[in-house]
Amino acid sequence: MGALAVLTAAGSGSRLGANLPKALVEVAGTPIVVRAAQGLAEAGCSGIVVTAPAQALSEFRALLTPHIPGYPEVKVIVVPGGVSRQASVAAGIAALTEVSAKESVAEDTVGGERRVVLVHDAARCLTPAEMIKRVITAVESGLNAVIPALPLSDTLKKVGASYDLSSGDGDSFSVQEVVDTVDRTSLAAVQTPQGFTLETLRQAHDYGTERAGDEAVSATDDAALVEALGKKVHVVLGDARAMKVTTPFDVQVAEIFCAQEE
Template identity: 30%
Template sequence: MTEDTQQRIIGVIPAAGQGSRFQQQTPKQYLQIHGASVLEHSINALRSHPNVAAVVIAVQAPEHLLQQFPQLQQPDIHCVSGGSTRAASVLAGVEAALRLDATHVLVHDAARPCLPQAALQRLLNEGLAAKDGAILALPVADTIKRGNSQKQITASVARENLWRAQTPQLFGASTLAQALRKVGTDNPLITDEASAIEACGGSPLLVLGSEQNIKLTYPEDLALVSWYLTHQQEGQQQ
């Protein structure tokens, strides 16, 4: 992909959450792995692409973050105050990106540090031309069961045309900001950015993601994240 001077792509990373499912005092995005925090690895995955002009991080306390990680004080990294929900943090980040003249935003999870550059390139190649934006996703391969409150199976769900959403998710910056304002940042049905676009009548494109693009959710995920980061770093050195 050649750089288009009319397109200015800025990454947005909501990082104000506490990660309750991770069951540790330290929020998972601040855990140290391979010489850097999970958050820094996620930031660098976006910054490594030449078409990403800057990255905005939405956190609870921007000043504290910069004191804790002085290496984030780079001219292309910007910190803003996040909100009480993911959507509120994303909106704060997108609004900051708009002030930085973004035409498009790449919203990426703070806890997805292993994003392969090939998957990001696919998203940009296909998503920039998509009217309603695009997301990385993987087709569901497992058998899916629906259960009740007693954890009993009530039905098997056909997996045809089912996908697991990943990030980054790519949208026009002003389009995403308008969608989030319209549906409300405290709306429990808005679990990712694509769902906000969908609620406003859009149909984002599904772009093939990567199994390496794992989200750090549970403590047992750490070993796999470490393995993928090692594999990627060794590949860069070759």
């Protein structure tokens, strides 16, 4: 029984300077969303729900459905994303029955095996299969929520309010005062895919929906919703290749990675 995945791809391409959705931008000749889906398939996912911009559903479906290029055994559907990442993931969860037998998404275990659901950002399109497998294996071993992360190498500073300074040529720039130096030894930079048991992910999003107006439940990833439930989240080692492609510079870096893999 393969894992299921929700692949979020509803972001715009504004920061990439593109006139099309970010996930349709190509890296080394292949659209970002296709690369991300292929990585999930290579790691053993049996079904993938892609959340895409409502106005571009036909373009995404032409690329991905009914199967990903090179992976005819993996079923893929494309559904409209929501107004936020959290809403998009919720839409993906609701559509999981369409990429798996209905009985397999009605229960948290199937045939004695845990039903693993991944939530992945399409922008992390070069995430290697071996990292994804680490997340899947950790959930299958008995953990309810698992995220990949990397240790931090930069010195971290907490800064205060900003103010502007003017340069001699008439330009201005922002300056902030350092308030404190943060101990980085207990911090990590989180990546995706994040893995959960189906029941844990559903409970987390139900709770997030119920508390949508509560700042204490404002979450930038799915693991934060699980934390808000009071459940434990565990970390496995991430990978530098799981970088997020959001700017033209990121595309250039990603293409260097691709060239090294060839």
